[in-house]
Amino acid sequence: MKHNFDIAYIIASLPALLEGLRMTIIVSAISITLAIAIGIVGASVRIFNTPIFSPLARGYVEFVRNTPLLVQIFFIFFGLPALGLKLSVFWSGIVALTIWGGAYNIENVRGGFLSVSKGMREAAEALSIDRLRYLWLIALPLGLRVAIPSVLNTSISVLKNSAYLQAIGLAELTFVAMDKLSLDFRTLEMFAAIGCIYLGLVLSLSWAVRRAEWALQRPFRTE
Amino acid sequence: MLKHSVVSLWLVLSLALAAASSASAQDLPPVPEAIKKQGVLRVGVKCDYPPDGYLDAQGKPQGVEVSLAKQIAAYAFGGADKVELTCVTAANRIPSLQGGKIDLIIATLGVSAERAQVIDFSENYAWGGSDVLVPKDSPIKNLKDFAGKNVIVMKGAWQIGWFEKNVPSASLLKLDGVSDGLQALLQKRADGFAHDLEVLRPIAKKNTDVKLVGEIYQLGYRAAGIRKGEKDWVDYVNAAIAQAKKAGLISTWVKQHVEADLQQAVIDNWDISKVPKS
Numbered sequence: 001m002k003h004n005f006d007i008a009y010i011i012a013s014l015p016a017l018l019e020g021l022r023m024t025i026i027v028s029a030i031s032i033t034l035a036i037a038i039g040i041v042g043a044s045v046r047i048f049n050t051p052i053f054s055p056l057a058r059g060y061v062e063f064v065r066n067t068p069l070l071v072q073i074f075f076i077f078f079g080l081p082a083l084g085l086k087l088s089v090f091w092s093g094i095v096a097l098t099i100w101g102g103a104y105n106i107e108n109v110r111g112g113f114l115s116v117s118k119g120m121r122e123a124a125e126a127l128s129i130d131r132l133r134y135l136w137l138i139a140l141p142l143g144l145r146v147a148i149p150s151v152l153n154t155s156i157s158v159l160k161n162s163a164y165l166q167a168i169g170l171a172e173l174t175f176v177a178m179d180k181l182s183l184d185f186r187t188l189e190m191f192a193a194i195g196c197i198y199l200g201l202v203l204s205l206s207w208a209v210r211r212a213e214w215a216l217q218r219p220f221r222t223e
Numbered sequence: 224m225l226k227h228s229v230v231s232l233w234l235v236l237s238l239a240l241a242a243a244s245s246a247s248a249q250d251l252p253p254v255p256e257a258i259k260k261q262g263v264l265r266v267g268v269k270c271d272y273p274p275d276g277y278l279d280a281q282g283k284p285q286g287v288e289v290s291l292a293k294q295i296a297a298y299a300f301g302g303a304d305k306v307e308l309t310c311v312t313a314a315n316r317i318p319s320l321q322g323g324k325i326d327l328i329i330a331t332l333g334v335s336a337e338r339a340q341v342i343d344f345s346e347n348y349a350w351g352g353s354d355v356l357v358p359k360d361s362p363i364k365n366l367k368d369f370a371g372k373n374v375i376v377m378k379g380a381w382q383i384g385w386f387e388k389n390v391p392s393a394s395l396l397k398l399d400g401v402s403d404g405l406q407a408l409l410q411k412r413a414d415g416f417a418h419d420l421e422v423l424r425p426i427a428k429k430n431t432d433v434k435l436v437g438e439i440y441q442l443g444y445r446a447a448g449i450r451k452g453e454k455d456w457v458d459y460v461n462a463a464i465a466q467a468k469k470a471g472l473i474s475t476w477v478k479q480h481v482e483a484d485l486q487q488a489v490i491d492n493w494d495i496s497k498v499p500k501s
Contacts, residue, residue, distance in 0.1 A: 024363050056312075078403070078407075081410040086410060089396070089412075121230070158229055167399060168398070169396050169397050169398050175397075178378060179314075179378060179379075179397060181338060181379075182313060182314040182315075182317075182378055182379025183320060183379065183383075183384075184337075185317045185318060185321065185338075185341040185342075187318045187321060187322065200420065220381075
């Protein structure tokens with residue numbers, strides 16, 4: 001099929017796309033931050049085997065990992081109001097992405113905590129350092145460093161999954177593209193354009209995290 | 224050149240075959256080669272738009288437009304089962320056609336100048352207007368009352384343009400399907416749900432929590448959508464639709480898919496001569 005690729009169309013669409021991009025970045029940034037917080041809290045609960053909370057965290061992770069994200073999004077947007085909790089489109093999106101990313105981050109951070117050698121924990125106990133201080137002073141600094149690549153992976157997924165939120169009408173990048181498509185029908189140009197924008201976004205995020213990781217590894221580097 | 228001669232050979236052959244075998248296809252032009260070769264008619268239809276296209280208990284598309292799609296397949300290939308129905312939405316039907324996933328749109332497609340730039344239309348086969356669904360206790364009396372309010376619309380639907388032009392202060396919540404729209408309205412996520420009257424009418428009748436504003440706006444025509452440059456195919460579809468209408472099939476289908484007291488209104492929608500003069 002012949003098709004004239006129309007660069008001018010992409011340029012004309014840029015202002016609208018950048019508006020969408022702004023929403024994508026805001027929603028992703030908030031969700032990624034909250035998801036990391038959930039990951040740290042959840043993983044701490046898991047490694048100390050805290051009664052009640054540990055099995056809860058485990059059930060939460062299993063639930064989220066074994067159901068489709070789109071179902072979770074619809075459940076939050078259309079299902080929760082029946083239970084009396086009506087969130088706006090924006091907050092429904094953030095809650096959905098946070099819950100999704102949080103579950104994966106619990107496993108990521110837990111893996112990091114488990115990589116801290118058992119001897120450290122025994123030494124802390126011998127020195128009567130309580131659990132919170134052990135977490136803060138030993139497990140987090142050592143474990144989080146190990147967990148960074150997998151947390152980054154999850155964060156990238158959160159960013160990419162924000163595209164699903166177009167299904168509930170959140171005006172993020174994919175929504176803006178679909179919305180324009182439904183009127184202009186320049187399918188190839190539009191998807192090529194947002195593909196490039198997402199690629200750029202994810203590459204910048206990876207680059208920033210790799211810089212941070214490099215800085216964090218300074219104490220362990222032999223130079 | 225070779226391709227041309229093969230095509231004309233086929234045309235001659237299929238004409239001869241059509242004349243010899245199929246009585247119902249007698250008055251129709253030949254089916255274009257590219258379509259014929261597939262042996263099946265690929266049509267995009269609505270699946271959330273009763274009575275034109277909806278899913279039955281088995282999950283199969285049914286409805287007035289769906290029946291029309293099957294009838295065209297019956298004319299073209301001699302059997303109503305020679306049809307491959309794809310559920311499309313307002314937002315993805317034209318990209319699906321352009322991307323070659325389907326060869327024909329019969330999915331409540333409104334005729335507009337913007338769309339005519341990217342696809343070709345058959346002759347208009349039906350007409351319709353829009354209305355807005357509101358909660359039963361809504362204070363809204365007419366369309367002007369939506370100024371500064373939230374209105375649910377379907378992505379890519381033609382009510383979007385109307386509201387942007389005529390009630391620009393209304394903010395639009397754009398969703399994918401009619402069930403999403405109704406759900407969101409019932410949850411009071413917006414003050415109204417703007418859509419085609421034909422869909423909203425049975426909803427308002429069945430659901431006592433909602434009512435219609437009753438101000439009809441944006442009268443428009445419906446036509447089948449076809450990729451640009453497939454002139455023979457447009458001719459064929461036009462002839463097939465005309466034949467189905469002449470045979471009185473529309474009212475047969477409407478009676479199968481529409482409740483008794485709404486049937487006449489829908490039959491009128493399929494009669495271009497019944498468009499209200501404004």
